[in-house]
Amino acid sequence: MTANPTRVLVLNSGSSSVKYQLLDMADRSRLAVGLVERIGEETSRLAHTPLATGGAKREREEPIADHEAALKAVARELAADGLGLDSPELAAIGHRVVHGGKKFTEPTVITEEVVAEIERLIPVAPLHNPANITGIRTAQALRPDLPQVAVFDTAFHTTMPESAARYAIDVETADAHRIRRYGFHGTSHAYVSRETARLLGKDPSEVNVIVLHLGNGASASAVRGGRCVDTSMGLTPLEGLVMGTRSGDLDPAVIFHLARNAGMSVDEIDSLLNKKSGLIGLCGDNDMREIRRRIDAGDEKAALAFEIYVHRLKKYIGAYYAVLGKVDAVAFTAGVGENAAPVREAAVAGLEELGLAVDADLNAVRADEPRLISPEYARVAVAVVPTDEELEIATQSYALVSA
Ligand SMILES: Nc1ncnc2c1ncn2[C@@H]1O[C@H](COP(=O)(O)OP(=O)(O)O)[C@@H](O)[C@H]1O
Ligand SMILES: CC(=O)OP(=O)(O)O
Ligand SMILES: [Mg+2]
Numbered sequence: 001m002t003a004n005p006t007r008v009l010v011l012n013s014g015s016s017s018v019k020y021q022l023l024d025m026a027d028r029s030r031l032a033v034g035l036v037e038r039i040g041e042e043t044s045r046l047a048h049t050p051l052a053t054g055g056a057k058r059e060r061e062e063p064i065a066d067h068e069a070a071l072k073a074v075a076r077e078l079a080a081d082g083l084g085l086d087s088p089e090l091a092a093i094g095h096r097v098v099h100g101g102k103k104f105t106e107p108t109v110i111t112e113e114v115v116a117e118i119e120r121l122i123p124v125a126p127l128h129n130p131a132n133i134t135g136i137r138t139a140q141a142l143r144p145d146l147p148q149v150a151v152f153d154t155a156f157h158t159t160m161p162e163s164a165a166r167y168a169i170d171v172e173t174a175d176a177h178r179i180r181r182y183g184f185h186g187t188s189h190a191y192v193s194r195e196t197a198r199l200l201g202k203d204p205s206e207v208n209v210i211v212l213h214l215g216n217g218a219s220a221s222a223v224r225g226g227r228c229v230d231t232s233m234g235l236t237p238l239e240g241l242v243m244g245t246r247s248g249d250l251d252p253a254v255i256f257h258l259a260r261n262a263g264m265s266v267d268e269i270d271s272l273l274n275k276k277s278g279l280i281g282l283c284g285d286n287d288m289r290e291i292r293r294r295i296d297a298g299d300e301k302a303a304l305a306f307e308i309y310v311h312r313l314k315k316y317i318g319a320y321y322a323v324l325g326k327v328d329a330v331a332f333t334a335g336v337g338e339n340a341a342p343v344r345e346a347a348v349a350g351l352e353e354l355g356l357a358v359d360a361d362l363n364a365v366r367a368d369e370p371r372l373i374s375p376e377y378a379r380v381a382v383a384v385v386p387t388d389e390e391l392e393i394a395t396q397s398y399a400l401v402s403a
Pocket of ligand 3: 215216217334
């Protein structure tokens with residue numbers, strides 16, 4: 001063993017993808033980054049960039065049957081650059097675990113009990129937790145001697161008061177089935193709210209921030225003085241904003257109606273709401289770039305999908321403004337939030353009375369740095385703050401194993 005290993009491999013296993021990064025926490029540099037997509041489909045795609053060697057991005061298409069095969073392919077790519085999992089410089093492997101329930105409020109060294117608890121939560125995170133467990137098991141098999149750390153999407157939201165975390169349903173039924181609002185993307189909400197405070201030159205304890213994490217999955221959160229007080233996702237990542245393929249908020253009676261009158265099974269309705277709704281259900285595309293192209297070409301279906309997406313977003317800004325009472329900043333992040341200027345402009349349009357406005361020139365700037373896009377006179381800062389879930393997972397994992 002090297003005296004003080006400082007490298008951390010971060011694995012973010014999604015339902016059909018694995019994103020990964022190898023970082024050196026001595027200087028927080030990235031040594032390699034990559035992505036395996038379309039796992040389980042006929043042609044999966046692997047993209048790997050060995051930043052440490054200055055090597056070019058390598059892309060290949062090959063069938064990758066499951067998450068175990070994906071992780072082995074990742075290990076092979078890393079080894080090809082001398083960055084293999086057998087390296088004595090590796091201090092830990094950090095795993096994004098989507099559902100940690102109520103129990104996990106902190107990053108946690110993975111033991112058999114921890115895996116058992118993540119398994120117990122599969123019914124409330126059927127798309128995500130199984131992939132996370134396979135990632136953990138495969139990594140354990142490759143490096144049984146190394147600490148594996150779980151960083152939970154739900155952890156940041158465990159500070160929500162009961163008034164925000166409980167659904168208004170029969171308390172005994174809710175408690176018996178652990179039905180409550182857990183919230184997700186917490187690693188991103190935590191990181192972005194802190195970075196937003198830094199951008200304002202303040203301590204996180206001094207600011208109230210509304211964070212809008214708009215990726216393929218999307219969620220909003222209200223953060224008071226560094227602690228989450230409300231968030232838009234609930235028992236599962238289906239509640240809240242309109243997403244790439246998920247409906248977000250909906251009258252629950254829609255489900256009874258489909259079951260009783262459209263002859264759909266529970267599994268079919270689940271698939272409809274999680275995979276065939278949101279932007280893709282409304283207009284056939286879930287990529288905001290493609291939707292904007294279609295709107296520019298005069299496509300009305302795409303325009304309506306965009307309006308529905310923005311309308312929901314605006315409602316959450318208003319709701320969290322009311323929850324917080326005083327707002328210092330609204331921060332846009334993730335793929336859509338960081339890149340789609342028209343979404344930012346439309347979400348804030350008409351909110352001048354609330355002290356919110358976007359400066360068109362600042363909003364058009366493209367940069368990888370946190371930046372303000374509100375005009376100087378605005379009472380509330382509007383910011384674009386790139387998220388970095390992998391760096392945050394590596395930081396938390398390393399802090400735990402090097403303590
Ligand atoms: N240049 C861009 N302009 C507009 N939208 C973009 C751009 N780049 C990415 N996106 C949007 O970001 C989404 C992916 O966001 P990301 O945060 O990477 O998602 P996830 O982590 O959930 O897979 C894409 O589906 C697309 O809608
Ligand atoms: C929890 C969740 O929605 O994650 P993702 O955005 O990665 O799908
Ligand atoms: Mg994401």
